[in-house]
Amino acid sequence: MPSLSKFLADNPGLSEKEADWLQHLVGDWNLLSDLLRSDLVLWIKEESGALAVAHCRPATGSTVYYEDPVGRPSDGGTEGVEIVRLLDGGEASRVPTAIEREGRAATGLLVPVRKNGQTLAVLAAESPDSDGHPSNNETQQRKLGHRLLRMLESGAFPIEGAPIPPRRGAPRVGDGVVELDDAGVVCWISPNAISAFHRFGIEGDMEGVTLAELSTEVLQSRSPVDESLPLVLMGRAAWRSDMQARGGTLSLRAVPLTEQGRRTGAVILVRDVTELRRRERELITKDATIREVHHRVKNNLQTVAALLRMQSRRMKTDEAREALAEAMRRVSTIALVHESLLQGSQEAVHFDEVIDRCLRLAVDAASATVHRAGTPQLTDAQVEVRTEKIGRVGSIRAEEATPLALVVTELATNAVEHGLSETGGTLTIRSERTGSHLVISIEDDGDGMGAAKPTGLGTNIALTLVQGQLGGTLTWEDRPGGGTRAMVEVYLDPLTL
Structure with missing residues (x-):
């Protein structure tokens, strides 16, 4: 299924700024969905009618869609005609209508998404019909949701500058909701929010009292206070902040409510993140x-x-x-x-940096008859060894980095001592990684092995580490242009970040 970005990019009727605005809306519309207890579907205009490009399910109620409606075109029925009319700039009726979704009775409401007076899309809020009477908590949350819908229609929601990207501990509607008036006084508070504030140390009835005053009484005087906290507690800025006292921590998010450009109150989301x-x-x-x-x-x-x-x-x-x-x-x-x-x-090693240092260490410590390119020649009998690295390994787990570094160093040292100590030349480490598959080749352009097989303590250590700890293979071969190539092939474990 194509992404929202793909849908918006393929729509010639939307500018880049308008597409960004719709992305901004979808990044924060879970707040609307949870307050309204409704599925949200975003419709944009296309040549043949309208197309559903994004969908959000509520976390506070049941969904009306078993299958995601994204990618579906509008039908020719009453609802489809109304969506197209709104996309063409028509005024919304703001009256819920009876609809049916997958054999269930539901209620739908269509709201135009506007910015700078232009209709960019249509938002459909759809919720299943309830058999019983809604609770006071549900009724109050729906009222707040409808106030946000009016802001959406006037271009005031989503709020520009609000921290939309998710942050650890960010509160949602199900965690707790507080409604403030324009002076920061608590008009209504959900049961979950009451419980969170009581655990925080605020006792008694909170309605009719300024939230900032209640919170100031229990704040720890010695703890640093976020400078944005007063604005959040008063509902004056669309921001998030943490409040700490008595060993407890509350995460708060303020969403100012406006009408015709004037702030009329705020929604405060609260979560206990102690x-x-x-x-x-x-x-x-x-x-x-x-x-x-x-x-x-x-x-x-x-x-x-x-x-x-x-x-x-x-x-x-x-x-x-x-x-x-x-x-x-x-x-x-x-x-x-x-x-x-x-x-x-993280417990991971950027192995390419280790290879660079292993190369220097192998050449410097291998033999007194060689010197590394770029360093002083101590005696006239010394030959020069150049080093080069081709390809990248990337990051690997620490448990694999230690044996692999030892293997690379041993093989590089052997290449210098047995292949380049008399003639000099180039020592090359070539890395090829595809996913978890890694092949490292240590090559020299010396005389080559010929019929001899590599032996010695270093070779035995390298074989033991590759086969035992890394579960891979180690092979040697002659290079076509002269010299020797040692190939280490392993499958790395995935990083767990």
Whole structure:
């Protein structure tokens, strides 16, 4: 099914600003749907009549549509004719009519969506007929919904500048509703809103009292207060704010009500988000703790590497010094992963940055007979090794980053020591990733393996990590232009953000 953006883009009768206005409406019309307890269907004009381009079901009542009506053209009946008439600029009757939806009796109301005097679309509010008498709560909410419909018809709703994108803990009609007059006095409050304010510490009857005064009495004096909170409590600004006191937190959203450009009151949506904010604080604390752990692990690994370096200087044989140098390089590679984890907010590693550092580490620590391109040549006998990286890996899970970094470092070191230490050349790491499938090739343009098979501790470590921890394969082959290519093929686990 095409998106609303596609429908609007294909409609030649709407300008870019008019299409944005309809997108803005659909982004916030759940408020209307919940207050009216009605399905909302947005109709726009097309050559053959009208087309339904968006649909919203209420969270506070039952729906009249089992199947989404988006994409359906208007019929030639009375309702379809009335929609087309309104789209052509006709005046709305504002009288609900009896309709039938999927075999059920329902009531429909058509309202033109206008902006700057132009009719952009028609909004159909449709609700199932009720057998019983509506409660006072339902009646009051419907009245507020009809006031918003009048604002919609005059171009005053949705409210420009209102924070439409969803924010964690944003209140909805089912959480609690408060009606204010133009002075900020409570005219009516829903039962759920009363319960939320009572848990917050406001007691007694709230109707007939200014909401800002009631809230000020229980606010914590030492807690920082959002500068927009007074405007929200008075209903003067279409904004959201949190109010905290006695360990509890309320999320408030104000929707000013206007008539002919004059503010006549406001709808305040309220939700108790105490538990949600507590969990968010726990997550922030947990994230800080994890960062500190990675920081300490990185420092400890760097200390171990320094101790290995000091110990290698006391060794009397070249074989012992080389063994300690290899151990130091592997410890430093693991430290690189933990350092990368310090940079992000998730337990994921941007592996391309790790590859860059693994390349430098492999060349610098591989052999005294080579030097990395761009660094000073210590002796005349040293050959130059250039490095290049082709392709991107992206982000991978921390559990996979450590073994993969070790594998890349071991294979890159082997390529330098056995392929480029005498002739020099280019060390290339080529990455190809499609979804979870990752292939990393470590290539050198040296003499090649020939008939020999790779052996040694580094090779065994790389094979064990690829097959055991990563569940992948590691193969070697000769490059067509000379040299050796080692290919690591793995399937990564998806990131859970």
